[in-house]
Amino acid sequence: MPLSDDQPHTRTRLPVAEQSSYPSSRQPRPLRTLLTVLVIVTLLVLAISVANRGKADPNTSAGPASGDSATAPAATGGAGSAGGAGPAPSGDQPVGTTSNGIANGYPHTDQGAQSAATNYAVALGSADMFRADARHTIVATLADPAVLPALQGRLDQGFGGDTAARYGLDAQGKAPKGLTFVSRTVPVGTRSVGHTESDAKIEVWCTGLTGLAGERSTQPVTSNWYTLTLSLRWTGGDWKLSDYTSRQGPAPVPGDQQAATAEEITGAVQQFGGFRYAR
Numbered sequence: 001m002p003l004s005d006d007q008p009h010t011r012t013r014l015p016v017a018e019q020s021s022y023p024s025s026r027q028p029r030p031l032r033t034l035l036t037v038l039v040i041v042t043l044l045v046l047a048i049s050v051a052n053r054g055k056a057d058p059n060t061s062a063g064p065a066s067g068d069s070a071t072a073p074a075a076t077g078g079a080g081s082a083g084g085a086g087p088a089p090s091g092d093q094p095v096g097t098t099s100n101g102i103a104n105g106y107p108h109t110d111q112g113a114q115s116a117a118t119n120y121a122v123a124l125g126s127a128d129m130f131r132a133d134a135r136h137t138i139v140a141t142l143a144d145p146a147v148l149p150a151l152q153g154r155l156d157q158g159f160g161g162d163t164a165a166r167y168g169l170d171a172q173g174k175a176p177k178g179l180t181f182v183s184r185t186v187p188v189g190t191r192s193v194g195h196t197e198s199d200a201k202i203e204v205w206c207t208g209l210t211g212l213a214g215e216r217s218t219q220p221v222t223s224n225w226y227t228l229t230l231s232l233r234w235t236g237g238d239w240k241l242s243d244y245t246s247r248q249g250p251a252p253v254p255g256d257q258q259a260a261t262a263e264e265i266t267g268a269v270q271q272f273g274g275f276r277y278a279r
Helices: 030-053 066-071 110-124 132-142 145-159 162-166 262-271
Strands: 097-099 102-104 180-195 199-213 222-235 238-248
Touching (some): 110 132, 110 199, 132 145, 145 238, 180 262
Antiparallel strands (some): 180 199, 199 222
């Protein structure tokens, strides 16, 4: 029989121990909290990714095409690099012609004179300079005709006779059987110390390799640093060598590297070709 609302209500109070045994309807929900945190982190990652996508990557930004190198900042020559590391590489367009393996046809500019001096330094420091026939061809190719005889005489004296013998070469500039003679010049940088319409004086800082490579060598390949000062004259539509001087250094502190074996040096010389430095 249903009770009337007029009847008194009865409230029952359970003991404290019994009340704690019933689950509460307002307990925290750890799963919902974890999902909320994951959503927030995901949104932050997406926002950072979108923001970074709009920034240009300096290592992958497009540069000027090779045919437009004349408009690149490097063509300014004397301008300092952004990091303060010295002058930026210079040069307009690469020289595209050669004579007897030596680049020619340089622009009638200071940069053209620097390019000519750099290539001439490579030729003058090559192993061919120790052979009379090859030396005469090189000098005739790069020298000012007005001073060719005198320049040829100086270079014959500098590379023949006692100099060749000091490196273990015979009178024809050939190495002993089983050995490889090495003489390479690697330009590190150039600077103009004087330039007019008709004359230029260029310093070329170089490192070089010289010696006999092989198991029985008594003249192992060594490296050295020196600076060539080349005087050039504009004649016949090109820069030609009129005089030169050489001095030691500046040489950096040697690195902490183990010297290669004779076999490794011989293999490197035979497998790695040199370069012309037209620019």
